[in-house]
Amino acid sequence: MSEDIRIGVFICHCGHNIGGFVDVPAVTEYAKTLPGVVFATHNLYTCADDGLRCIKDNIKEHNLNRVIVASCTPRTHAPLFQGACQEAGLNKYLFTFVNIREHCSWVHMKEKENATKKAKDLVKMGVARAALLAPQQESRVPVEPSSLVIGGGVAGMTAAVSLADKGFQVTLVEKENELGGMVLILYNLYDGGGDPMAMLKPLVEKVQSHPNIRVMLKSRMTALDGYVGNFRATVQRTDGSQELQLTVGTIIVATGAIDLMPEGLYGYDLYDNVLNLTEFELLCKKKELPKLKSVAFIQCAGSRGQKVSYCSRICCTVALKGAMKIIDNHEELMGRQVVDGKEQVVEKIRVEEKAAEDIADRRRRRRRMDEEREERPAAAAAPADGGVEVTVFNRGITTYGVDHELYYNKAREKRVRFVRFTPERIPVVGREGDKLTVTYWHETLKTERKLQVDMVVLSTPQMAQPDSRELSQMLKVPLGQEGFFLEAHVKLRPVDFATDGIFVCGTAHGPADITESVEQAEAAASRASIPMMRGYVQAEALTSTVNSDLCTGCRTCEFTCPYSAIAVDPKTQKAVVTDVLCKGCGTCAAGCPRGAITMRHYTSQQIEAEIKAFAECREA
Amino acid sequence: MADFEPRILGFLCNWCSYAGADLAGVSRMQYPTNLRVVRVMCSGRVDPVVVADTLLKGLDGVIVTGCHINDCHYISGNFHTQKRMQLLIELIDQTPMRGRVRLEWVSASEGTRFAAVMKDFTDTIRALGPTPLGTDQAARTALLAVRDTFSxxxxxxxxxxxxxxxxxxxxxxxxxxxxxxxxxxxxxxxxxxxxxxxxxxxxxxxxxxxxxxxxxxxxxxxxxxxxxxxxxxxxxxxxxxxxxxxxxxxxxxxxxx
The missing domain is CATH 1.10.10.10 (Winged helix-like DNA-binding domain superfamily/Winged helix DNA-binding domain)
Known part of the structure; x- marks a missing residue:
């Protein structure tokens, strides 16, 4: 560095705060002896107008090209002093802060001599650092005012409408040939029990007719390049017939979830009339329930340690919704067929034959027993009160939410039976004659009991989409342990990804009901609109940079960076930093096997100079 | 030994530990004057080689502080710090420099904890005595080997x-x-x-x-x-x-x- 280093040091008394416990004039005299220091002074209050003027005047008078203020903490006062430097024409990154109040005078109030010694050392370290500082530039990157929403369920559509209403161009990509997602197969909704289509249809219509939304059905994103403000996505029809290149500013992931097929659990693949919660909803929707006198729901089927570790949250409430609709409406929901000129209620769900073609399709891999089963005449009359007996086997009912506890009370009023079980002794579903049986351990009576039922509904959890991994690799965003998309911070940034410009909502993020999905979608749309509304993103000036002569392309940095800001270019086999994404933590620089990465403003040389300065302070 | 004043370097991450030290100051928590601070944006910036080098330069102790696990401002920086420092401390503790490197998590709200940690570490180093590097060639050799391991x-x-x-x-x-x-x-x-x-x-x-x-x-x-x-x-x-x-x-x- 051929540059002539001219350092100015301004030491603050902060009234009595520093001056009372540190010998400020002595520190100032000491500063004058340090290499590179051409000017040192002390002020009563450096942050006051005359203090700031003193900095500006002396930068000009002494032609200072580095400024050090030794006073309070950079966390509150750095911008003020940096501003003064800038006003005097000095790049703000040539300013160094030395903390001799919070870290010195205030914590060593009874040791003036040692505190003064410490202040001198700290100033010396600051001077050593300052000599090695380099000017830095902040840059702005323009943001395309358009968004790509992946997934056309309720979450995706809500986010799309929200963004489109704000005036942004939205491309909504859905892999199926219909908008609606999971809600399409629901019979009713638990909040208010309304018809899902009454909610879904207006939303779909709004999406389809919105001038700012382009809907692409039977399509998926196949490639992605770029970064916040400037993503370049390739969207392809699933049949491969069409391909489209888009440039968008932000991306919202709303790919939803799927239901678990609890194969191998509770006779799901052995017996007719054993369904999971989603299949049950579908049957209700198609009004093809069999004749029912007694129904068992088994909660936590496959979740909480069986196949997945988590609780899917909404299934308790959904199961109670199901129990009540059987009790209230089973006549209406039953499937009917004409046998010998007489209409009869369907006895069994014959998966391959019935409605349930969708279910058949879902279950096409499933082994079938009871090939020879005959159609039987209608079963005996329903219980005396004409209702259906519903038993909910559970590991503790969790109808979370302000209103949902009422569901539980209501279900009890309707004489739904609740039987608790523990994971050590789960109920066993079997068959006796043409009846299903549930054998369970009665926790209170301490005996084994058997219940005859017509149908078993397994409350299975929502699961991550199987193609999430592929998508997460394309987006360079993480998945959690269970394969759901993982947000940047569970509490503070619940719909952001760590990677800027990409957001998540709905069940792609984890089990959620419609209300929560919509909330998240609105949140994600709102977050996504921030950079688009502003029109630019401010790139961090303090980013890391790679010396490609030293880089061996080992990708250690790529795997260390939480923001996907550094990656090895497959062509050159050298790491490249995307400045817009880099937040300047320096973790890559501290881990680079070849020392090829420099963290601007916190370079190894700067850090080592500070340490060396302290090491040399033996006797000052 | 009686007038031995340990010389201790602390790496403080900007978002948690540095702020914790600020809070200790604002709250006038008194602790020994032996610490000198190097501010880094994230404890993940601290290279174990630099920590070993700091000891090689003749300082008596090094303390690395960062945000608590899962609270890192940069999401996962401190996971890397933890892994790196765990291994470093393991090797350091097999040398005559045993006990002279420490890793601590101090949040922005833990001013009291910051002061307590610094007092405790200063006491530890005071009890260990001055760095043996000047007199003990074996210690220097062992420390050089540790430094090179992490290079x-x-x-x-x-x-x-x-x-x-x-x-x-x-x-x-x-x-x-x-x-x-x-x-x-x-x-x-x-x-x-x-x-x-x-x-x-x-x-x-x-x-x-x-x-x-x-x-x-x-x-x-x-x-x-x-x-x-x-x-x-x-x-x-x-x-x-x-x-x-x-x-x-x-x-x-x-x-x-």
Whole structure:
């Protein structure tokens, strides 16, 4: 560095705060002896107008090209002093802060001599650092005012409408040939029990007719390049017939979830009339329930340690919704067929034959027993009160939410039976004659009991989409342990990804009901609109940079960076930093096997100079 | 020893620990004056090599502080800090520099904790006495070996990929069991440490395997294995025989320091 280093040091008394416990004039005299220091002074209050003027005047008078203020903490006062430097024409990154109040005078109030010694050392370290500082530039990157929403369920559509209403161009990509997602197969909704289509249809219509939304059905994103403000996505029809290149500013992931097929659990693949919660909803929707006198729901089927570790949250409430609709409406929901000129209620769900073609399709891999089963005449009359007996086997009912506890009370009023079980002794579903049986351990009576039922509904959890991994690799965003998309911070940034410009909502993020999905979608749309509304993103000036002569392309940095800001270019086999994404933590620089990465403003040389300065302070 | 004032360097992350130190100040928590602070944006910026170097420069103790796990301002920086420092401290504690490096989590709201941690660490170093580096050549050799271990590209590569491989998986999509990954990491650490010990204990003259085994306290069979690798890396060459024992010469500049 051929540059002539001219350092100015301004030491603050902060009234009595520093001056009372540190010998400020002595520190100032000491500063004058340090290499590179051409000017040192002390002020009563450096942050006051005359203090700031003193900095500006002396930068000009002494032609200072580095400024050090030794006073309070950079966390509150750095911008003020940096501003003064800038006003005097000095790049703000040539300013160094030395903390001799919070870290010195205030914590060593009874040791003036040692505190003064410490202040001198700290100033010396600051001077050593300052000599090695380099000017830095902040840059702005323009943001395309358009968004790509992946997934056309309720979450995706809500986010799309929200963004489109704000005036942004939205491309909504859905892999199926219909908008609606999971809600399409629901019979009713638990909040208010309304018809899902009454909610879904207006939303779909709004999406389809919105001038700012382009809907692409039977399509998926196949490639992605770029970064916040400037993503370049390739969207392809699933049949491969069409391909489209888009440039968008932000991306919202709303790919939803799927239901678990609890194969191998509770006779799901052995017996007719054993369904999971989603299949049950579908049957209700198609009004093809069999004749029912007694129904068992088994909660936590496959979740909480069986196949997945988590609780899917909404299934308790959904199961109670199901129990009540059987009790209230089973006549209406039953499937009917004409046998010998007489209409009869369907006895069994014959998966391959019935409605349930969708279910058949879902279950096409499933082994079938009871090939020879005959159609039987209608079963005996329903219980005396004409209702259906519903038993909910559970590991503790969790109808979370302000209103949902009422569901539980209501279900009890309707004489739904609740039987608790523990994971050590789960109920066993079997068959006796043409009846299903549930054998369970009665926790209170301490005996084994058997219940005859017509149908078993397994409350299975929502699961991550199987193609999430592929998508997460394309987006360079993480998945959690269970394969759901993982947000940047569970509490503070619940719909952001760590990677800027990409957001998540709905069940792609984890089990959620419609209300929560919509909330998240609105949140994600709102977050996504921030950079688009502003029109630019401010790139961090303090980013890391790679010396490609030293880089061996080992990708250690790529795997260390939480923001996907550094990656090895497959062509050159050298790491490249995307400045817009880099937040300047320096973790890559501290881990680079070849020392090829420099963290601007916190370079190894700067850090080592500070340490060396302290090491040399033996006797000052 | 009575008037020994430990010289302690602290690396403080900007968002938690530095703020915690600020709060200790605002709350007028008094603690010993021995600490000097280097501010870094994230504790993940702290290279274990730099920590070892700090001790080599003659300071008595180094403390690295960062945000509590899961509270890192940069999401996962402190996971890397934890892994790096755990390994570093493990090796340091096998040398006469035992106890002179510490890792602590201090949040922005833990002013009291910051003061307490600094007091405790200062007391610890005061009890340990001045750094033995000036008088104890063995301590310097051991510390140089630790420093070089953490300069090893192989170790740094495996450390850096640790969380990726256990949490996101390999290019083929399989995740490594943390226990398995830990084992692999330990193997690399042990091997790189052994090689650094060989380099720094061999001295300038050619030396035999049994002598190296004696100097480094590593079994001869292991030494032979390491020497064969180090010959390929041109860090060691064959330099004649002493009777039946081959003599090995460490290349000048094989150790980073």
């Amino acid at each position: 090893s590209p192989h170790l740094r590569n495996v450390m850096g990929k640790y969380f990726h491989l256990t949490e996101r998986g390999t290019v083929y999509g399989w995740k490594l069991e943390p226990a398995r990954m830990e084992k692999a990491l330990r193997e690399v650490l042990r091997a790189e440490h052994a090689r650094a010990l060989i380099i720094h204990n061999a001295g300038t003259a050619p030396v035999t395997v049994p002598r190296l085994a004696e100097l480094t306290r590593i079994p001869a069979a292991e030494i032979v294995r390491h020497l064969s690798v180090m010959m390929k890396q041109s860090k060691v060459s064959l330099a004649g025989h002493d009777g039946a024992d081959p003599l090995f010469q460490v290349a000048p500049g094989a150790g980073v320091g």
